[in-house]
Amino acid sequence: MSSTLLVDKHVTYIQALAKNKDDLAYHLTTHLRMNAIYWGVTALFIMERPDALDRDDILDFVMSCWDEEAGALYFWSAFGANPGHDAHILASLSAVQLLATYDALDRLDTVDSKRARLVQFFLDRQNEDGSFTGDQFGERDTRFLYIALNALSLLGCKDDLARIADKTVAHVIRCRNFDGGFGAEPGAESHAAQVWVCVSALAILDRLDAIDIPLLAWWLAERQLPTGGLNGRPEKLPDVCYSHWVLSSLSTLRKLSWIDAPALERFILAAQDEEGGGIADRTGDMPDVFHTCFGVAGLSLLGFPGLRDLDPVYCMPADIIEKRGLRKDWEALPRRAA
Amino acid sequence: MHGVKRAKQSREAIEAKKKKEVALLADYRALEEDVIARKRAGDYSEEAFTLTTKLLKLNFEYYSVWNYRRQILERATFPNASPDKINEVLSVELTFTSAALRQHPKVYWIWNHRSWCLEHVPDGPSEEDPHGWKTANWNKELFVVEKMLDADARNFHAWNYRRVVLASLPVPRPPAEELAYTRRKIESNFSNFSAWHQRSKVFASVWETQEPGDVKLAKDAEFELVKNALFIDPNDQSGWLYHRWLVGDGADVSILSREVGVITEILEIAPDSKWCLDSLVHYKRLLLRGTPLGVDSRALRQECTEILQKLEEIDPMRRRRYQDLRREMDVEA
Numbered sequence: 238m239s240s241t242l243l244v245d246k247h248v249t250y251i252q253a254l255a256k257n258k259d260d261l262a263y264h265l266t267t268h269l270r271m272n273a274i275y276w277g278v279t280a281l282f283i284m285e286r287p288d289a290l291d292r293d294d295i296l297d298f299v300m301s302c303w304d305e306e307a308g309a310l311y312f313w314s315a316f317g318a319n320p321g322h323d324a325h326i327l328a329s330l331s332a333v334q335l336l337a338t339y340d341a342l343d344r345l346d347t348v349d350s351k352r353a354r355l356v357q358f359f360l361d362r363q364n365e366d367g368s369f370t371g372d373q374f375g376e377r378d379t380r381f382l383y384i385a386l387n388a389l390s391l392l393g394c395k396d397d398l399a400r401i402a403d404k405t406v407a408h409v410i411r412c413r414n415f416d417g418g419f420g421a422e423p424g425a426e427s428h429a430a431q432v433w434v435c436v437s438a439l440a441i442l443d444r445l446d447a448i449d450i451p452l453l454a455w456w457l458a459e460r461q462l463p464t465g466g467l468n469g470r471p472e473k474l475p476d477v478c479y480s481h482w483v484l485s486s487l488s489t490l491r492k493l494s495w496i497d498a499p500a501l502e503r504f505i506l507a508a509q510d511e512e513g514g515g516i517a518d519r520t521g522d523m524p525d526v527f528h529t530c531f532g533v534a535g536l537s538l539l540g541f542p543g544l545r546d547l548d549p550v551y552c553m554p555a556d557i558i559e560k561r562g563l564r565k566d567w568e569a570l571p572r573r574a575a
Numbered sequence: 576m577h578g579v580k581r582a583k584q585s586r587e588a589i590e591a592k593k594k595k596e597v598a599l600l601a602d603y604r605a606l607e608e609d610v611i612a613r614k615r616a617g618d619y620s621e622e623a624f625t626l627t628t629k630l631l632k633l634n635f636e637y638y639s640v641w642n643y644r645r646q647i648l649e650r651a652t653f654p655n656a657s658p659d660k661i662n663e664v665l666s667v668e669l670t671f672t673s674a675a676l677r678q679h680p681k682v683y684w685i686w687n688h689r690s691w692c693l694e695h696v697p698d699g700p701s702e703e704d705p706h707g708w709k710t711a712n713w714n715k716e717l718f719v720v721e722k723m724l725d726a727d728a729r730n731f732h733a734w735n736y737r738r739v740v741l742a743s744l745p746v747p748r749p750p751a752e753e754l755a756y757t758r759r760k761i762e763s764n765f766s767n768f769s770a771w772h773q774r775s776k777v778f779a780s781v782w783e784t785q786e787p788g789d790v791k792l793a794k795d796a797e798f799e800l801v802k803n804a805l806f807i808d809p810n811d812q813s814g815w816l817y818h819r820w821l822v823g824d825g826a827d828v829s830i831l832s833r834e835v836g837v838i839t840e841i842l843e844i845a846p847d848s849k850w851c852l853d854s855l856v857h858y859k860r861l862l863l864r865g866t867p868l869g870v871d872s873r874a875l876r877q878e879c880t881e882i883l884q885k886l887e888e889i890d891p892m893r894r895r896r897y898q899d900l901r902r903e904m905d906v907e908a
C-alpha cells in the first residue's frame with residue numbers, strides 16, 4: 238500500500254478521462270460532464286499541475302453549455318451539464334467555479350449580459366421560505382442553497398447576499414437537527430454532505446453563530462471509524478468523499494484536531510488505484526474523478542506535502558478565493574515539508 | 576461510483592468490451608441526437624414521448640430528458656385530456672418510475688419525477704369524491720416507499736421522500752401510525768438511526784400540543800425503549816444519540832439523575848464502552864450546570880475528569896476532544 242500520493246498517475250488518469258470520447262461510459266455520463274471537469278480541474282490545481290488540461294479547451298466547453306432557452310421567459314439563463322442539456326444549478330456552480338479557477342469570469346461579460354442573467358438565475362431559485370430549488374421544476378435541497386450562495390459570492394454579488402441572508406439562514410436553521418447536524422430539508426436526517434453545505438453556506442454569510450459548534454463537531458468527529466475513514470451518517474461505511482465533507486466542515490469550525498489525521502490520510506492514500514491512477518471511495522474499488530477530487534482535497538487540508546492549499550468552504554484553491562476577498566476563518570493542518 | 580470493486584482487466588478484455596460496445600454506443604448516440612433535436616424543435620408528439628422512454632431506460636440520470644418528458648405532458652398531453660385520462664397517464668408514469676427506482680434507488684431525478692407526477696394528479700373521480708384519486712395515489716406511494724425501505728432501511732432518499740408523502744396525504748395519517756412504523760423498524764434493527772431520527776421528529780410535533788403529564792408518560796416509555804437498545808449493544812451510537820435527544824438540555828433534574836443511574840448500570844456490563852462513558856460525562860456536566868441541592872459538585876467534577884482521562888486511552892482517535900473538554904472543565908471550576 239502506498240504512503241505517497243501518485244500525482245503523475247492521477248494526472249494521467251484525469252487527462253485520459255477527457256480524451257476517451259468514444260467510450261459508452263463517457264456518453265452515459267454527459268449529465269455530469271460539467272461537474273466532472275470541475276472535479277478534475279480542482280484535483281489538478283491542488284496537485285500543482287494546473288496546466289495538465291488545456292485552459293482554452295475547458296473555457297470553450299464551459300461556454301458551449303450555456304442554455305439560452307430554459308429561462309427565456311423569466312430573463313434568466315444558466316449552464317447545462319453538456320451542450321444541449323438544460324440549465325441546472327448543479328452544472329451552473331461548476332461552470333462558475335471553473336471560470337473563477339481560470340480567472341476567466343469576464344467571459345460572462347458579453348453584449349447579451351450573460352453575467353446578469355446568470356445572477357438572476359441563482360436569485361430566482363430562492364423560495365419565499367428561504368429554501369432553494371435546483372431548476373424551475375422545484376426540487377428543494379440545502380445543497381442548492383449552498384450552491385447559490387457559493388456562485389453568487391464568486392460572482393461578486395455582495396449586496397444580493399446581504400439582502401437574502403436572513404431568510405436563507407432561517408431556512409438552514411429549520412434544517413438543523415438535535416444532533417447538531419443538518420439535513421436536506423426541514424425534518425430530514427443529518428448527513429455529512431448536507432452538513433458540509435449548510436456549514437459552508439453559513440460561513441459564506443458569516444453566520445456560524447447558528448451552529449452549536451461543540452455538538453456538531455462531536456457528531457462530525459464520531460464519523461471516523463477504526464479504519465481511519467469517515468462515514469456520512471451513524472452506522473454506515475467509511476468513504477473518501479464523506480471523509481472530505483466531514484473534514485471540510487471540521488476545518489471551517491476550526492476543530493480538525495478532533496479526529497485522527499494520520500489515520501485518515503492512510504485511508505485516503507490506500508484508496509488510490511496504483512496502476513491506472515485515480516482515487517476510489519475506499520480501498521480496492523474502482524476509481525472515479527469525483528473521489529479523486531475529494532481525496533486530493535482532503536489530503537490538502539491534512540497538510541500533505543507538495544499540495545496547494547484548499548479552501549474548505551468553496552472547495553477551490555485557497556489563493557484564488559483569497560484573491561477575491563472571500564476567505565473565511567477556517568483552519569487546516571500546517572503544510573508538511575516533503 | 577460507490578462500492579464497485581476494481582477488477583483487474585487484461586488489455587484484451589478491455590478491447591473486447593470496447594468492441595462489443597461499439598454497436599450499443601452508435602445506437603445510443605443516434606437515439607440521443609434524435610431526442611435532443613426534437614426537444615430543441617419543440618416536438619411534443621407521442622412519438623417523441625416514446626423516444627424519451629427509450630432513452631431514459633438506457634440512462635435514468637438524463638435530467639434534461641426527464642424535463643422534456645414533463646414538457647410534453649404539460650404542453651401537449653394534459654391540455655387535450657380529460658381528468659380521467661390525465662390520471663391514467665400519470666399512473667403509467669408512476670409504474671414506469673417504480674421499475675426504474677428498483678434498479679436505481681439513489682437517483683434523485685427519478686424521485687423528483689415521481690413527486691411531480693403525484694402533484695399533478697387531478698381532482699376526481701367525481702365531484703362528490705374530489706380527493707379519491709389523490710388519496711389512492713399517495714397511499715400507493717407510501718406503500719412504494721415502504722418497499723424501498725424494506726430493501727434498504729437507511730436509504731435517505733426514501734426517508735426524505737417518505738416525509739413528503741406523509742405531508743401530502745389528503746387525509747393525514749394519525750401520528751400513532753408513524754410511531755408504530757418507526758418502532759417496527761427500530762425493533763428489527765436497533766442501529767437504524769434513520770428510524771430513530773424520524774421518531775424524534777414525530778414526537779417533537781406531537782408533544783407540542785399535548786399536556787405535560789401525557790408528554791412525561793410518553794417520554795418515560797421512550798426511555799424504556801432506548802434503554803433496551805443500549806443494554807443489547809452499548810456500542811451502537813444510534814440509541815445513544817436518541818437518548819441524548821430525550822434528555823435534551825437536562826432541565827428535568829430527576830430524569831437526568833435517573834438516567835445517570837441507568838447508564839452507570841450499563842457501564843457495569845460494558846466498562847469500556849466509550850459511548851457509555853461519553854454520555855456519562857455529558858449528563859454529569861449537565862447536572863453540574865444545574866447544581867441542584869444535594870449534589871456534590873467537586874466530586875462530580877472529579878468523576879468527569881477521570882472518565883475523560885479514561886476516554887483518552889480507550890478512544891485515542893478523538894483524544895484531543897477529550898483533552899479540550901477537560902480544559903473547559905478546569906476553566907469552569
Ligand SMILES: [Zn+2]
Nearest residue numbers: 476478479518
Ligand atoms: Zn463517496
